Amino acid sequence: MPLPTHAAKYTATPEWTDMFGVFEEDGINDFGVAMSATESTYANQRVLAADPLVKDGIGEEAMVTVTLPYIDSARAGVKRLGAIVSQYGTCESNGILFADQSEAWYMETGSGHYWVAQRIPDDSYAVVANQMAIQEIDFNNSEDFMWHPDIERFVTQNHLNPNRTGFNFRQIFGTQNAMDSVYNLPRVWYGQKCFNPHREQAVSSSEMPFINQAEQLLSLTDARLFLGSHYQQTVYDPLGDGSQADKKRFRPVSLAATQESHILQLRPFNNPAISGLHWLAMGVTAQSVFVPFYAGIEDTPAAYKLGTKTYQPESAYWVYKQAGVLVDAHYKEFGPLLHETQQTLTRDFDELVLQTDQAGQTLSGDELTHLLTNESRRAAEMGLKAYKTLTAKLITQATALSPLSYHQDLNL
Template sequence: MAFKEQSFSACTSVLVGKKASIDGSIMIARNEDAKTAWPKHFFVYNSKQNDTEQIFTSLDNGFTMKLPQNSARYTATPEWTNKYGVFAEDGFNEYGVAMSATESAYANERVLGVDPLVSSGIGEEAMVTVTLPYIHSAREGVAYLGNIISQKGASESNGILFADQKECWYMEIATGHHWVAQRIPDDSYAVVANQLAIQEIDFTDAVNFMFSPNIENFVSQNHLNVDHNGFNFRKIFGTQDLSDSIYSTPRVWYGQKYLNPEIHQDPMSQELPFIRKASQKISREDVEFILASHFQGTDYDPIGQGPENLKHKFRPISLAKTQESHILQIRPNFPSEIAGIQWLSMGVTAQSVFVPFYSSICDTPESYKIGTDTYSFKSAYWKYKLLGVLVDSNYLQFGEKLKAMQKEVRIELNNRVKKIDNQVLAKEVQENVRDFITAASIDNSLYAIKQVEDLTAQLITEATAFSPLNFKTDANL
């Protein structure tokens, strides 16, 4: 994520094809990272039928475009303030399409010198808002956003994730007007971390690749291809420097290490593949683990037992600057009301829990709609952040208690989802299905927050004994 007046962010994304997952789900997931105290909200935006022309204008960079008069209902996690723009980031629309934007990336000076970024072009702040309400499939999402880039230009290099019940796509914007997108093979997965990741493009395969108009000629005419043969988008448009090896590739390495432990790779390698087939089927819990990971089981874990010179060598996937984390899961053979689930984790992923919100909800919990950059006990974001702060300050004493709570909540929420599914499928729901789904999703969030509040109370109580002003008195005195 990127703000004009804030630190440039760095997210991590995971995409899973339907035959690669344990239950046939398609999953697109991402950590949204920016600042340590920068709340996200969670809203449902209702569909609209407007009589007049609609114009979107970005508060971030002035990007402007005409919008279709009719928009679909969609969910999103915008910023707590619109001072820098919306940054809606992720959600589902009423057609079952999921979108997550963006994975910040970098293009090299050579390609930017020929097709520079457009300062008033589309950027992360606007992408979900001007795209998700107007598309009916993942493939259409790529084409729709690609058309905007062709007409208006892009202000940033970014990766965007799209999914529907049939397929998922990863789209990468490199320069002001050039982009590519690849369909994730059904039997494969991808982990992406702040680099242009897509490799060989097959321009004859319209089923699995999409790309900006004239990109082949652009590369050829400007002598940009470093290889003798083929069209490796990452090599042509991306960066391959030492900062990538420290900041980005180790996160891809760890995700691939977890899903393919039999394959040995160098965490600093610039040759890690974009697409892999996992050694076994991937569960949603596997995706949760990757998004919450910090190099556990290696010398690079910042809270592990490795050598001090290695514990902070690489940037971990989960870190203090994570605002929210999401897994957009689309399940096969389910009716539209319950096929999509937006698993949402507020705050630092490693210290939070993923709460399931069905994509067809009419509303979100009140605590997810509030919170500013100053702590508030009423805000869901801050409830999870407070627990993380307590654990951080006394990790040896509190770390295992956090893990136990997270495990208990995961089990209970999985049970709840199964029960909700069965009630809908068995047609046991008496009221409107969407009202039932909304109430059930809000109840899930209230349950999770109650467990977080209970553990927070326990840790605060125990922490009173850790004061440096404490003194052990001799019982014989």
Template sequence: MNDHFSSCTSILVGKNASTDHSILIGRNEDAKAAWPKRMVVHAHGSLSREFVSKDTGLKLELPANSARYTATPEWTDKEGLFEEDGINEYDVAMSATESAYSNDLVLGFDPLVKSGLNEEAMITVVLPFIKTAREGVKRLGQLIEQYGTGETNGVLFADNNEAWYFESGGGHYWVAQRIPDDSYAVVANQLAIQEIDFDDPDNFMFQPNIRDFVAAHNLNPDPDGFNFRHIFGTANRSDAIYSTPRVWYGHQMFNPHQCADEMPESQDLPFIVKPEHQLSLLDVQSYLGSHFQGTPFDPLAVGKDPRKGKYRPVSLAKTQESHILQMNRPSGINIHWLAMGVTAESTYVPFFNGITDVLSPYKRGKLPSQDSSAYWTFKNAGVLVDAQMHDFLPQLEEVQHQLNQAFIRAIAKVDQEAPTIQNMAKRQHYLTEQSKSLASLALKKYRQLTAQLLTQLTDYSPLNFDTDEKL
């Protein structure tokens, strides 16, 4: 099984729960500490009609006329593409996947399918062929019903109207829930969706025979209702240490009063929550870059508190990339935000939807490290900061603040200028060049930071010696 089936943390924010009425879906892609990612833009109609998965061997005939879409594939396709996240030309966003686990009882009656549709292929066979988030849920669900899946996963969808969270359970069964406009959800490697209302098609979608399957095998542990998490998911000690604390921390960030009584290891944390204040893009970035700051569990905290590092943090050394797909922006220009490497030590760079190309370093990424790769530019700075975290972190954070402010100013200008460009080809060129310029600025700042840290680090050698100047 591929190493990707191990991690990730996700967040979804409805349009009335955000400060500017954006719909935000984001995720940390966690797998290996050194496993480069790239960014690509697939042109309209560029995909082959036949798809063969290098992960499972699944063969599919794809529809004609694939849409243009952004994606972040692996540095090698030896084990598959793992395109992970993107926005297509119809302003539909998709992020796949949030790894989760089904319980043994469910898997006994509906085993995972080794030759099925897995994370590796989901973006590639779904995102280029949908025009709404609901269409994405429907297409992915139908593919899993027909071909099965070898993993239990959560998948995020959004368009300019709504956000959906999709979860598979077992080899063929699935449900999906619309995120209410006034709410958010954070998910961390557990099946998250709770009660399903089968009479509410506006807010729930599901495999048509799922109720019959559950009834036939007596899978429902509750006397009433249909709680997908209870029926299909897990709630063990591993979940309490690895998964639920990240959900708890998200609630503490956005609902510190309402959720004050929640505990990190609780197995009953709610999936859907209304925030106590409107969430900004920076709030979402902060959550995905978090590591239990302000709690005894922060692995970076000073001191020897035995609780330090007890729980798996949101931001992890094994994060390959983190993304936030920002839809329904007031200007109509949506943004694929991408942070290469460790989220807490990287910076989210904006790529405007409609671009036709990305800056060359973002297309590169190999093993071992290469100076010309954007992935390695951000990773290298993070590794140097790790060497002397408490001395060097303030310098990194200052660069992050500078870039955030520069991006906000630049986006405001693009929001004014781009809509005035009527010719579509010229507008695409403008958005592409603006995205390249901002990506170039981020790389420049991080390379300068790396040079500065490397210079300072030379004086931290254990071979240093305080010489008596009188000698």
């Protein structure tokens, strides 16, 4: 597709290979707009029969690339991507996040061309798994909702609404099947359990609300803990004391196949270069740590440029992945070492950010760019060094846990 002539600077997290497209997972642009496009969802067969997916339509591998450089607000992001989906179609169903310092929006594509978006209220949160999440659309409220201009006619003409009244996007376009019950809904349940611990809900309820107000104000710490969670303090924790059936019953939030996890944080500073932070955890989130990268950087550390399909000892991904693999073999013995490293680094990263924020308030232009780049690089190097040290300890201690160990006279 033709792209606008002028593009804003932006930072993004691409896939390790461009074999399937650039696949920029998330990013923050020079206007301070954040975007994340990693949420694959599923549409039901009734909808897809009426509006099939478009083989050469846009997919998540290109959404950030063709949207983020050309928008100056979260609302503008929804409008631009919505127009692209309406015109060119999409090859898959997706959930996409947009945010700026004033608003946060969640957008869902529900078929080949039709989409909706809802503004997340300032005092609320949403937990979304790999399924349609948005519920009732208020077509009289364009401040908090956006939609394909022809979506009402499309649904009515094709008799897609299962309800007599209202327009519940999740029920019209989404799925309610066995996969949702074990793969998606339990993760939403656990997130809402974390943020609203006194609410009673069934683990696989399909009626859990999209928009919620947490019992307490949420922080960066809450986001970190949830993205690294695996049903802790429930019988469904794969590392817990439940039955073998329960421990393998539901798909956890943090999964062994995870390549990266990110948090996009927008703080109330005037300059987007310093207000925006990418917190990036490489590998399995539960076994990794979120490293801060400022939106205004001009380069990334060499270890973050090494993408390989097989183990590469200098690659940031494989440094974190290696430590996790070693912990996996002896979780009860090595878990405390891992948690100690994570806690120490998280505290050090938070301190580094506070100091960098303070130093950066008096800088601008190249001086600010250099500061943010250098401090982001320093944070990355701190994390890599700590995890290499952890790996050395794990390998050393693992020797004593070998099934070929034998207690004998040390002199023999």
